[in-house]
Amino acid sequence: MDTKSLSRIAYFSMEYGLNSDFKTYAGGLGILAGDYLKGAKDMNLPLVGIGIKWKQGYGEQMIDKNGHPFDAYHNYTYDFLKDTGVKVSVKIRDIDVFCKVWKCDNFGNNPIYLLDTDIPENSEAWITGQLYGWFGEERIAQEIVLGIGGIRALRALQIPTDVYHFNEGHADFAAIELIREKMTCGYSFEESWKLTKNEVVFTTHTPIVQGNESHSIDKLEFMGAFNGLTKEQMILIGGDPFNMTVAGLRLARKSNAVAQLHAETANKMWQNISGTSEIIGITNAVHKGTWVDSRITDAYNENVDLLSVHKEIKIDLINFIKERTGITLDADKLLIGFSRRAAPYKRSDLIFRKPDIIDPLLKSGQIQIVFSGKAHPLDDVGKEIVANLVAMMKKYPNAVVFLENYDMNIGRMLTRGSDIWLNNPRRPLEASGTSGMKAAMNGVLNCSILDGWWPEACKDGINGWQFGDGASCTDGVDTAEDLKKLDQHDCDALYDTLLNRVIPTYYEDKNKWSEMMHESIKSCSEYFGVERMLTEYYEKLYINK
Numbered sequence: 190m191d192t193k194s195l196s197r198i199a200y201f202s203m204e205y206g207l208n209s210d211f212k213t214y215a216g217g218l219g220i221l222a223g224d225y226l227k228g229a230k231d232m233n234l235p236l237v238g239i240g241i242k243w244k245q246g247y248g249e250q251m252i253d254k255n256g257h258p259f260d261a262y263h264n265y266t267y268d269f270l271k272d273t274g275v276k277v278s279v280k281i282r283d284i285d286v287f288c289k290v291w292k293c294d295n296f297g298n299n300p301i302y303l304l305d306t307d308i309p310e311n312s313e314a315w316i317t318g319q320l321y322g323w324f325g326e327e328r329i330a331q332e333i334v335l336g337i338g339g340i341r342a343l344r345a346l347q348i349p350t351d352v353y354h355f356n357e358g359h360a361d362f363a364a365i366e367l368i369r370e371k372m373t374c375g376y377s378f379e380e381s382w383k384l385t386k387n388e389v390v391f392t393t394h395t396p397i398v399q400g401n402e403s404h405s406i407d408k409l410e411f412m413g414a415f416n417g418l419t420k421e422q423m424i425l426i427g428g429d430p431f432n433m434t435v436a437g438l439r440l441a442r443k444s445n446a447v448a449q450l451h452a453e454t455a456n457k458m459w460q461n462i463s464g465t466s467e468i469i470g471i472t473n474a475v476h477k478g479t480w481v482d483s484r485i486t487d488a489y490n491e492n493v494d495l496l497s498v499h500k501e502i503k504i505d506l507i508n509f510i511k512e513r514t515g516i517t518l519d520a521d522k523l524l525i526g527f528s529r530r531a532a533p534y535k536r537s538d539l540i541f542r543k544p545d546i547i548d549p550l551l552k553s554g555q556i557q558i559v560f561s562g563k564a565h566p567l568d569d570v571g572k573e574i575v576a577n578l579v580a581m582m583k584k585y586p587n588a589v590v591f592l593e594n595y596d597m598n599i600g601r602m603l604t605r606g607s608d609i610w611l612n613n614p615r616r617p618l619e620a621s622g623t624s625g626m627k628a629a630m631n632g633v634l635n636c637s638i639l640d641g642w643w644p645e646a647c648k649d650g651i652n653g654w655q656f657g658d659g660a661s662c663t664d665g666v667d668t669a670e671d672l673k674k675l676d677q678h679d680c681d682a683l684y685d686t687l688l689n690r691v692i693p694t695y696y697e698d699k700n701k702w703s704e705m706m707h708e709s710i711k712s713c714s715e716y717f718g719v720e721r722m723l724t725e726y727y728e729k730l731y732i733n734k
């Protein structure tokens with residue numbers, strides 16, 4: 190791409206996963222945003238990030254003596270952030286809240302500007318305290334800071350911007366500010382909305398109906414999110430209750446979902462909502478420099494035996510697990526990696542559902558499984574899932590491991606050192622999933638339901654495995670009975686693939702395994718790298734035609 194003629198982008202995101210110690214991320218959305226900025230830097234694209242400087246971040250999640258997860262919060266300070274000297278203010282509950290703007294310029298020409306309310310001027314310093322810590326008024330306050338504060342920061346910093354990109358609905362209020370700016374210049378509401386639409390693009394991330402945040406319109410008014418607009422105007426944008434995804438889709442000239450299957454799902458999901466923009470599919474990708482072990486890349490490029498290099502990396506993982514848990518895994522036995530946020534649709538426990546099948550495999554040491562993943566701090570069901578995994582670790586010592594406090598470091602170790610990467614969500618509820626891409630590029634073979642990104646990459650039995658043959662649920666319509674059936678079907682398919690394809694290949698056909706690793710790296714490294722993704726964003730979403 191000729192970078193000089195490109196639109197100048199301001200990318201808004203609630204979270205950025207840049208490295209393990211910079212606690213400004215919670216999960217996949219943030220990892221994507223972090224990789225996005227890193228890719229923009231590598232490609233020298235005209236793009237800056239807008240986000241929040243979280244005082245405590247998402248919090249740590251540890252396991253107590255009884256095997257239950259609990260959350261711990263610490264205050265963090267970062268000496269690499271620069272004070273821009275800029276402060277902007279937003280009105281929240283009719284009080285002026287000041288936002289100090291920090292600059293994270295580890296990304297050269299692609300700095301991230303982080304807003305911070307934890308300054309002496311504010312009695313409301315807590316707003317930027319905990320990432321996703323709250324759901325109601327506090328979340329709205331955070332979104333006012335990100336959106337309205339973010340636009341004001343761009344103005345104060347005099348950063349010219351052609352396109353405002355909202356990574357999920359958290360940033361919607363930025364468009365309310367863009368509309369207000371235009372109305373102040375004398376345009377009508379309708380004209381201002383139309384002009385704003387011309388400069389906003391939107392990425393939707395969740396195919397789960399309840400996962401799409403909404404707020405009562407009165408609460409938005411009380412919090413100050415109307416920002417000068419009327420109730421009727423706000424309802425035109427987001428409905429009542431005000432749905433942040435619907436609003437994003439109506440405020441943007443064009444939107445995207447994060448995989449091709451997700452685009453189908455998202456279009457179906459919102460088909461009865463009027464005034465929404467087109468939703469195209471731009472499949473997520475990962476930043477290779479962050480996630481791929483250079484030893485495996487070198488071995489691949491030099492045509493050196495991948496198995497022996499992978500074993501070195503696997504032993505690093507085994508040592509890491511030993512340090513963290515005291516458990517010693519066996520480098521000659523199949524090691525299955527699984528790390529995901531603990532949410533019911535991700536079915537972390539699927540592999541345990543038929544003890545008569547799984548028990549002998551674990552007890553004989555034919556398979557070993559390493560889990561990691563946090564539950565949302567307010568999600569008791571998710572915490573129960575984590576507790577169950579910890580119970581399995583006790584039941585199968587030396588065969589099942591749960592690593593507490595999932596973060597980028599654990600993610601990196603697991604997606605490099607495992608032999609296979611398991612993913613078994615209820616299709617089509619996983620929007621994309623990027624951990625499988627990290628694994629694939631490291632020669633860690635995906636063994637996954639055909640959900641998210643995997644249908645685009647999977648050559649069954651050649652670069653990994655699929656199971657379940659695309660059986661799906663229909664979110665919002667399924668009965669408990671339907672879900673039970675789907676789970677049973679997928680569970681049987683998982684066992685069939687493990688017992689009849691994965692395990693025999695691993696133990697009896699090392700050549701084929703090595704070829705599959707090669708094929709996995711070859712078929713996934715380029716397509717699922719950030720360069721392809723960013724090029725698509727520029728060519729399909731940022732260009733206004």
Ligand SMILES: *Cc1c(COP(=O)(O)O)cnc(C)c1O
Pocket residue numbers: 215216217220528529530595596597598600601621622623624625627
């Ligand atoms: C890669 C990564 C994710 C996203 O992976 P999914 O496949 O979407 O679950 C989330 N958290 C961490 C720490 C990661 O490294």
